[in-house]
Amino acid sequence: MTIRPIIAVPDPRLKQVSEPVEAVTDALRLLMDDMVETMHDAKGIGLAAIQIGVNKRVIVMDLSPSDPGDDGESSDRYDLSELKDETIRYFVNPEIVWTSEEMNxxxxxxxxxxxxxxxxxxxxxxxxxxxxxxxxxxxxxCDGLLATCIQHEMDHLNGVVFLDHLSRLKRDMIVKKLRKQSKDTNVVEPL
Structure with missing residues (x-):
């Protein structure tokens, strides 16, 4: 398995609508394994293929609690105690077919x-x-954090990042800070 670079806002690839997968093959399973490795290395709980520059409708998630000694953001930000029995999940060509009227x-x-x-x-x-x-x-x-996470990752497959759910002012402020950070670290932004 390989840890792949995660692309960041404002990379225009994050605005692409991902293409459906024709078949689950050994090559696709290798991609999903790499995605899990990359997600765990970054201390995330979900990752869409487009976030590593692969324009396919594939998501991986791991909502299990982090190790007790791990200070990863996922365990700090969310109450994962209800999900202790969850394992890694793989979603190829996912579709949300129903949503509740109740919001969270x-x-x-x-x-x-x-x-x-x-x-x-x-x-x-x-x-x-x-x-x-x-x-x-x-x-x-899905409900609770699982529902939130799958909807967040499905947004990625449709060219939407969570910033698109924020006010224009907040979104613009964050993008400006990200651009400054990338210049400060000498990262070249894609055109």
Whole structure:
């Protein structure tokens, strides 16, 4: 498995709508394994393929609590105690087929928007259909953090980052700070 670079806002690839996957192959499973390794290395709880520059409708998630000695942001930001039995999840060509009318508010962050968090309101529950790691069709009822995370990652597949849910003023301020950070670290922004 390989840790891949995570692209960050304002990289224009994050605004692309991801392409459907034709089949779950060994090459796609290798991509998903790399995505899990990359997500864990970055201390994230979810990652869409577009965040590593691959324009495919693929998501990986791991909502299990971090090790007790781990000071990762995921364990600091979210109450993961309710998810202690969750494991790594793989979503190929996921589709949200139902959302609840009841809304929920979570303070979200994003591996493509490092260091910034803000409240985002989303449906409290949803139902997702997808292909799993073996290419088998699945359906999953999601609520709480699982529902928030799958909706956040599905946004990535549709060219939306969590900043797009914020006011224009907040969004512009964060993008400006990210641009400054990238210049300060001599990272060249894509055109």
């Amino acid at each position: 508010n979570y303070q979200e962050g994003c591996l493509s928007v490092p260091g910034f968090f803000d409240d985002v309101e989303r449906p409290k529950a949803c139902k997702v259909t997808y292909l799993d790691y073996q290419g088998q069709p699945q359906e999953l009822d």
